[in-house]
Amino acid sequence: METLSLDMTVTIVATELPGAADLFRRSAINFCCGGNVPLREAAERAGLSPEDLLSELAALQQAAGRDAPQETEALIEHLVSRYHDTHRQELAFLIPLAEKVERVHGDHPVAPSGLARALSALGEELERHMTSEEQIVFPLMRQGHTVRISQPLTQMRHEHEDAARLLRDIEHAAHGMALPAEACGSWTALYTGLRKFVDDVVEHMHLEDKVLFPRFEEPAM
Template sequence: MQTLSLDRTVASIAAELPGAADLFRRSAINFCCAGDVPLRAAAGRAGLSPEDLLAALEALERAAGRDAPEETEPLIDHLLTRYHATHRQELAFLIPLAEKVERVHGDHPAAPSGLAAALSALRDELEGHMMNEEQMVFPMMRRGGTVRIAQPVAQMRREHDDAVRLLHDIEHAAHGMALPSGACGSWTALYTGLRKFTDDLVMHMHLENTVLFPRFEAPAA
């Protein structure tokens, strides 16, 4: 992950730092459609102290991944059970729920139009990615010790970038996951589950990008 600073864009921070998206949502900072602005400017627009916002993000960075195992094999097991299995279960629940909310509330100005399609696209992207890890990349890591597998890891990183772009589509379709006044139980459950799912996915990618993958990439010259 790039170093946190007031010059980083809010979009890049939300995509890489677990918990940042939720912090931005609670602070009324748009990190999707208007996310290509520096943190300093975004804080000012929201009436917040840039330094205080940066300090809150730095606290998230210190906490990120603290509960994950350090050794490679237990970390892989953690990724498989805590994230791979959970993503599949939650998407199987969220996609039909998004379809229902779009169908029932399609005439509402805040309806999450296109959300089910965006979630389906992410499900398809993630399924291929996770199967590749489960069937090829993780077994190579388990067997290899300190073996360098730079090319497969580079492909996994590129697929993470694709997932980030799809997360932006989801955030946009859900209008920042801001519930309208009087939202029904299904709509409320959808956005509650969606916030948890998207934050989990960012943590999942963070653990792989910053903890697991560097162990199997060629060291810098």
């Protein structure tokens, strides 16, 4: 991500900076439907100091990726075990749970609508992406063929952009994941798991885009 500024849009920051989505949710800043506004405007709408919001986001940016392994092989193993495997496990739980909540609570005004479909679309996108990494990109990285993977990494970055758009669809379908006071256990479990899953996907993409991929790309001229 470029240097943070109050002119950046909420949507871009939410889908590129680990932890930003959760901060926006806690601050009552909408980034699924009304997120195409600058941070300054979003903060003022929420009754917050723009400078304080920017400071909190800067702290998140400084902390991003700090705990990830630095050695390439260990980082690849971390990405597969911490994110690839976890995404698959969590989607297998979240999609049927979303279907149940939509079916049971469909007449509630803030019930999720189209959430299971949006999660399935992201799951399909992630599965293609992660399989390509596991079968093609990561083996090439282990061999050290930097030039040979420049083109695949461009495709990986495009797929991250597609995933970011699908994350916004999920936030929209879940109405920002705000639970009504009368939400049942299943609905509560769905949104608890969904918040963690969405934040994990952003962390996953950040580690690849900002830490791993640049090691195997041609320097900008």
